[in-house]
Amino acid sequence: MDHILIAVALVLVAAGATVAVATRDPARQSLVLAVLGVLLAVLFTVLQAPDVALSQLAVGSALTPLLLLLTVRKVRRRGQREGDDE
Amino acid sequence: MSPRTRAWLVAVGGSGLAALLVAACFGLPEFGGDSHPYGDRAVEASLAHRTANTIASVNFDQRAFDTLGELTILFAAVLGCVVLLRQTRDEHRARPRPAEVDPPVRRYALLVLPVALLTGLYVVAHGQLSPGGGFQGGVVAATALHLLYLGADYRALERVRPVGLYEVGDAVAVSAYLVTGVAALLGGAAFLANTLLPHGTFNTLSSGGTVPLLNAAVGMEVACAVVVLLARFLDQAVEIEEESGT
Amino acid sequence: MDVFAYLVAAWIFLAGCYGLATSRDLIHAVGCLSVCQSATYVLLLAVGYRDGATAPVFSDLEPGARPVVDPVVQALALTDVVVGATVTALLLALVVQVSKRHGTVDPDELSELRG
Numbered sequence A: 001m002d003h004i005l006i007a008v009a010l011v012l013v014a015a016g017a018t019v020a021v022a023t024r025d026p027a028r029q030s031l032v033l034a035v036l037g038v039l040l041a042v043l044f045t046v047l048q049a050p051d052v053a054l055s056q057l058a059v060g061s062a063l064t065p066l067l068l069l070l071t072v073r074k075v076r077r078r079g080q081r082e083g084d085d086e
Numbered sequence B: 001m002s003p004r005t006r007a008w009l010v011a012v013g014g015s016g017l018a019a020l021l022v023a024a025c026f027g028l029p030e031f032g033g034d035s036h037p038y039g040d041r042a043v044e045a046s047l048a049h050r051t052a053n054t055i056a057s058v059n060f061d062q063r064a065f066d067t068l069g070e071l072t073i074l075f076a077a078v079l080g081c082v083v084l085l086r087q088t089r090d091e092h093r094a095r096p097r098p099a100e101v102d103p104p105v106r107r108y109a110l111l112v113l114p115v116a117l118l119t120g121l122y123v124v125a126h127g128q129l130s131p132g133g134g135f136q137g138g139v140v141a142a143t144a145l146h147l148l149y150l151g152a153d154y155r156a157l158e159r160v161r162p163v164g165l166y167e168v169g170d171a172v173a174v175s176a177y178l179v180t181g182v183a184a185l186l187g188g189a190a191f192l193a194n195t196l197l198p199h200g201t202f203n204t205l206s207s208g209g210t211v212p213l214l215n216a217a218v219g220m221e222v223a224c225a226v227v228v229l230l231a232r233f234l235d236q237a238v239e240i241e242e243e244s245g246t
Numbered sequence C: 001m002d003v004f005a006y007l008v009a010a011w012i013f014l015a016g017c018y019g020l021a022t023s024r025d026l027i028h029a030v031g032c033l034s035v036c037q038s039a040t041y042v043l044l045l046a047v048g049y050r051d052g053a054t055a056p057v058f059s060d061l062e063p064g065a066r067p068v069v070d071p072v073v074q075a076l077a078l079t080d081v082v083v084g085a086t087v088t089a090l091l092l093a094l095v096v097q098v099s100k101r102h103g104t105v106d107p108d109e110l111s112e113l114r115g
Helices: A002-022 A026-046 A050-085 B003-027 B037-048 B054-062 B064-084 B103-125 B134-145 B147-151 B154-160 B163-186 B211-239 C004-022 C026-048 C071-102 C107-114
Strands: B091-093 B240-242
Touching: A002 A026, A002 C004, A002 C026, A026 A050, A026 C026, A050 B134, A050 B211, A050 C026, A050 C071, B003 C004, B037 B054, B037 C071, B054 B064, B054 B211, B054 C071, B064 B163, B064 B211, B064 C071, B103 B134, B103 B147, B103 B211, B134 B147, B134 B211, B134 C071, B147 B154, B154 B211, B163 B211, B211 B240, B211 C071, C004 C026, C026 C071, C071 C107
Parallel strands: none
Antiparallel strands: B091 B240
């Protein structure tokens, strides 16, 4: 039973990682990474690592995507302004 | 390098790496196996120091020196971000206008904020007893503070978040960790050895000797670091603009 | 099941590497790097897993009553999750600087600028 749960979680994580890499638009990718963070937290919980799961949940699903989105916003805003100037 | 040669290089290198990794997978100890010599010893050592959460014991007692290294990386990374994302001479600040927030969003954010903040502090405080600790609780508490940005606006966030204070807090927390280590030296033991305080009663808040102290220092450092990082990135994304026409 | 967990970790790592090598946007590359990073956590925790064991937290568990999984690898992964995030932030700060200096975040255009 444990092994089935772990196998399902592993497949989900592998799929999530593949989608995250294949998503070329960084704004969309950060959302996929947030989902991947939650999936990893689930995997770590079934692997009996609640500490790491908590850490991953806080960082992977909130902090990293937020930082990525803020960077996207900064870089895009620059691009737009340059477009306006021309 | 042309894209074609690069694609070839990636394909050759990637398949070589894949072959090596798969070969290594078959050489690893069996998944779910019963032989974990280091794990068993870590559990024994943790119970001997009356720390209920073995992971906290490994991080802040048995491998406390390693955690000091991690803290240094964290501190250096934050320092690098602060230097890289400072306001340069050819940039100016544009005050963002207060934005209207949907009442349901505002209500929900302001309702959840204290709960999330308290959860973060609880997770830090109970690090040596239950899953959690300074690293996780610090991130939770710091991100909880930013619900204010969702619920109210950027100015409200700036009022409760004097960044300078958090930068000082970051440095103070690292120093606290170091001072605890040096205190063990003064007590005649090794650097960061857990001999300073009585180990206390198993499964209470004060158990584990210096583990709760180091845990609290890490919690403060991580919380301050995350607040400073997000403040710098928010500054760049929301406020700082380049002078036009330069 | 014997090596499946390890193979998944290898797959995640390789997928992240592929994304890094073919990325056309530095922000996307940083995202791929964090995917690579998560592969190491999966590998570490898979090595530390023990069949029928529970988490190594004894606040509501009699010591010795049940086998526990390896706490050492968990401690390694735990600290790296948080520290890795701040390193990601440092990389993103570098990306912001690159975009300010060169006006682009496409690695190919950047190497053309230099050449």
